Amino acid sequence: MLAAGRSLARLNARHPWDHNEHFHRWVLANLPPRAERVLDVGCGRGGLVAALRTRVAMVEGIDTDPAMAALAASRHAGDPGVRIRHADFLAHDRGHDGGAPCPEHVAGPFDAVTMIASLHHMDLEPALERARELLRPGGRLLAVTLTRPAGLVDGLWDLGNVLTNPLMGFVSHPRAVRGPTRDQEGPQMPVREAELSLAAMRRRGERVLPGLRTRRREGFRVTLRWDAPA
Incomplete structure (x- = not known):
């Protein structure tokens, strides 16, 4: 089992794929x-913001990490259809802890609120309530998140992901990667383990x-999807 685990790890390293960009x-x-106006919560380096701009007129990206917000702002500098801010999605509810100041809280309404790998960094109920407040009638929440395995079904699902992960990487990067990828250079996105099953x-x-x-x-x-009542 240990040998198999090491082999899978080597395959993942040689053929990495971006789980979030996927x-x-x-x-x-x-x-x-x-949809014309979308809010991306936890925008990171601005990858999803760029994808959204191919479809909508205005994208607002926020991130609590100042380094990530700065990278995203630099990436989209000069685009009048993008606004990037170092801001806390829940700041108007719980204030700040004395660190670097964040701008004023986010104001809606939005046609869609998106979150990729950011929801599990926040308290679930306040985050969902805040998304509900910011969506226009008929707007949509689209989130991609992580959960903690609990029980046999979750364990089998995780095992399936472990086994298929190298295959997904090989399809994305048939040629083996040597050295750090572009996304592995510079400031790294904050990582947090999921707490909820x-x-x-x-x-x-x-x-x-x-x-x-x-x-x-x-x-x-x-994935989570919810439509606000029209």
């Missing part, structure tokens, strides 16, 4: 019709957003 297509395919997230999420749809996906990810 879901950009899912986000774009699920934007509400005629899928069952707990579903139960608590549906209390805040009735009709919330969740689905297990590849790359250890879970």
